[in-house]
Amino acid sequence: MKRLLEVRDVSRHFGGNAAVDHVSLDVFDGEAVGLIGSNGAGKTTLFRMIAGELALSGGRIEFDATSLPHRPDQRARLGIARTFQIVQLFGGLSVLDHLLVALQAHEGRQGPMRDVLWKGSSTPEEEQRCLETLRLCGLSDVADAPATALGLGERRAVELARALVVRPRLLLADEPSSGLDAHEAARLARVIALARRETGLAVLLVEHDLHMVEAIAERVIAMDAGRVIAQGTFDAVLHDESVIASWLGRSA
C-alpha cells in the first residue's frame, strides 16, 4: 500500500511541557488507523498539528510524499477532511448548504466574482453529489433544515457529510462518538465504514470509545504522555503491557 500520511519525529511544546514528544506514525492509502490513549496523552494535539491548526515545534508531516502547506484550508483542498470533538456547524445555513460550502471551496467555485457574474448558484451536479452524500449519512429528510436545530447525533452526521462530500483521501475524525449513545455511535461507525468501502478513504480516528475503534480501525496506535507506546492490531495493542500499565497504572 502507498504511504499517504507520514508523521516523522513531530513534537509540540507548550511552555516547557512536551504535549507531543518525537512522535512518528504512518497512515497508508485506504487504511483506517485508531489513535487511543488517556486524557492528556497528546492525541488531540497531534491531530490538530496534522490538520494545520497548530504549528509544529519540531519534526515534519508529509501527505502523499510532499510537505503539507501551513493553513487548514490548503490542507483541506489537498484532500484532508476533518470532524471535530466539539461539533463545528455553521449557524444560519441549512444542512445542504453545509455540504455546498465545502464542495464549492474544494473545487475552487467560490468567490464574489462568480456571484457577481451570475455563477453563484449551485449546479445540478453539485446538488446531486450533496444529496448522494446526505443519503449515505442518513440525512436526506433534513436536507433543508437549519443544521444547528438538529439533535447532536444528526449534527455529528452533518459534520461527517460535510467532510465526505469532497471525497477526501484522508478523514481526520476527532472523537466522533463524543456525546452520542451506543446506537448513534454505531450508526456513525457504519457510515464511515460504508464511505471507506465506496471511496477507498483513509481514516485517522481519535477515539475513547473502544467499540467504535474496533469497528472502524484496522490498526491502532496507543499514546501516553506525548509518545507512541504501542501499535498493531486492536487486540494486540489492548493486551500490550505498556498500554495496560498506562491505563490501569499496573502491569498485566
Added chain:
Amino acid sequence: MGVFFGYVLASIPYGCAFSLVAVGLVLTYRATGVFNFAFAAEAYAATVVYSELISHGVQRGWAAAIVVCVIAPVFGALLDFGLFSRIAPGNRTAKTIMALGLTVILPQIVETAVPSNPPVPPAPFFSTSFIPVWRIGGDPVFGSAICEVAGTILVLIGLVLLLRTRRFGLPIRAAVESPKLLELSGVDARWVLRFAWMISTALAAVAGVLYQVGSGATVDPQNYDLLLVVSIAAAALAGLRNLPIAALGGVLLGLAEGLVQGYVPSSSIWYPALVPSLPFLFLLVLLIFHPTLRHLEDTIDPMASIEPPPPVPAVAMRPPIVDRTIRRMRWPFLGVVVFGVILFVPADWTEALTEGAALSIVFLSITLLTGLAGQLSLAQWMFAGIGAFTTAQLAENRHWPILLAALAGALVAGVAGLVAALPALRLRGLPVALLTLCLALLGDDLLFPTSWVSNGTSGVPVPRPSSIFGIDFSSVDSEGFFVLTVVVMIAVAGIVHLLLRGTTGRALTAVHASPIGASSSGVQIRRMTILVFMLSASIAGLGGAFYAMNQQTVSQDSFVYYFGPIYLVVVVTIGATTVEGAITAGMAFALINNALMNVPQSVGGTQLHSTALTVILLSLGAFTYAKHPEGIVEYAKRRLAKTVFRAVEHNDHPLVSAEDSA
C-alpha cells in the same frame, strides 16, 4: 529638568482621568462582556449634570459631585435593567451594538436638553480651579489637578478594596466567565452584573467631571473623543483584562500625550499630525500585535450553547405564491414609485429621496461587511468620505467626467478597504470595531482636514452629471439625478443580493459561525476577508460620491467620524442581513430628517436640530436589537409571512409552529 517636570506635572491629572475610564472599560468588559463605547458619553452626560447643578443654585462643587455620584449608579442600574440584561450572554454583537447606540443617542439627548455648551465648571473642592494652590519647584499646582489626582487615587483604592471582598468582588469575577454558571451556584447573577454596571457608570461620572474641570474648556461632547480613545488604548494595553495595568496605562498615556504636546513646537508641521494621532497610532499597534486582543473573541461562555438558535429567515417562511407575486410585481412597483416621484413630489423631497438613495448605497456596504461577514466596521462613513473627496478632486482639479471620477473614487476607497482588511485578518469581533474606529478617527482628524483633500475649510464643489448616454439632465436637474442615483442604488443592491445568496454568502456565513470549521472545509478565509473589505469599502466610496454630488459640495465636515457608529446602529437595527434593510434605513434616515426640518425649531425654549432628532428617533431602534437581532424589517416580514401562512391554513407548517413555540 524644570521644563520636563512642568510637563509631567501638567500631564498627570489628564492621565488620571484616562486611568479611571480605562479601569471602567476593563471592569465593565470583564464583568458584563460589554465593551462600553458609551463610557465617554456617560462621562459627558454626568459632567453636564454637574455643571447644570452648579449653574442652577448648588453653590458647592462637592455637593454637586455627591449628587452626580448618586445619580450615576442609578443610571447604570437602569441601563442594565432596561437594555443590557435583556441580551443573551453569548451575543457579543448585540452588546456592542447596544453600547454604540447609547454612545450615539446619549450626547444627542443631552445636547437637545441643554443646547448651549455649559460653562467651565469649578473643581469639586476648590472654588477657583485655575489659581495655583501650591508650587513644586516653581511649577504651579492647580486645585483642579489636586482634585483629579486625589480623586483618582481614592476611587482606585476603593475599587480595589471592593473587588477583594468575598461578597461583591468574588461574584463579579465569577460572572466574567459565565453568568449562567454563576446562577447554577446559587448566586443571582442579574444583581452581580447590575452592580458592575453601577460601579462602572459611577467611574465614568467621576472621570468625566475630573477630566472636564482639569481641561478648563466648556463642556462639549467632542472633547470626550480624546478621553475615549486614550482610555481604549490604555484598556487595550491591559489586554482588556488587567485593572492595575489599565490604570497605569492611562497615566502613562496621559504623560506621553503631554510630553509630545510640550516638546513638539506648535509651529512644526508635525504638531497637527502627530499630537492628535498619537493615541490612535498607539491603539492601532496594540490591536495588531497584542496577543491577548487577537484572541479576545476565543473565550466562549461554556453555557452559551444553551441559548436558542436564531429565528428562521422570513424568506424561508414565505409561501411560494408570495414569492411569485413579489418577483412579478417588483419592477412595475419600482417604476410606479420612480415616476410618481418625478411627476408629483416637490423638489425638496426629491432631494431628500436622492440623499436616501445615496445613503442606501453606503448602507449596502454595511450589509455586506456586517450583515454577511459579521465584522463590525465603524469606518464605512470614512470610506464614503474617501470616495467623495477623490471624486470631487478628480472632477474639479483634473476635469474628469463626474461619473468616471465617481468610479475612481470607489476604487480608491476599495484600496483604503485593503488597508483596513490586512490588520483585520488577525482580528475578529470587538478588536475589528476598535480598529475601524481608529481608522475613522484618523480619517476625520488627519486625512480630511488636509488642504489637498478638502481645500481646507472651504470644501470642494462637486458637479452633478449633466447628461448620460445622451439623456440630458440639465433641464430636469433634481429628478434626473434622482433617477440616476436610484439606478445605481438598484445595481449595487443587485450585486449585494447576488453575494448574499451566492457562494460568498454561504462561505462568509460559515466563517462567521465557525472560522475553524470553515477553514477545515477549504474556505479561504484570508482571501474572502480581503475581498469583502475591499468590495464593501468600494461600495461605500461610490455611495459617498453620489452623496457628495447630491450635496454639490464636500467639505471636511461632510464625513464626520461619529456618523460611522450612528449609521452602523441604524442599519443593524433596521436590518443588516438583507438589501431591503439597507434601503429602508437609507430612505428612512433621509426622509425623517427632511420631515423634521419642517417641525418648529424651538419648543419651550429648547432648540431642536433635525439631524439630532433623526438620530435619536432611529437609534432608539437599537433598543429593539436585543429582542430582534435580525432587524426590524426582517422581523416584520417574518410576522407577515406567518400571518399569510395562517390565512392559507398552513398552521401545521414546521416553521410556523417553530415560531410559535419560540
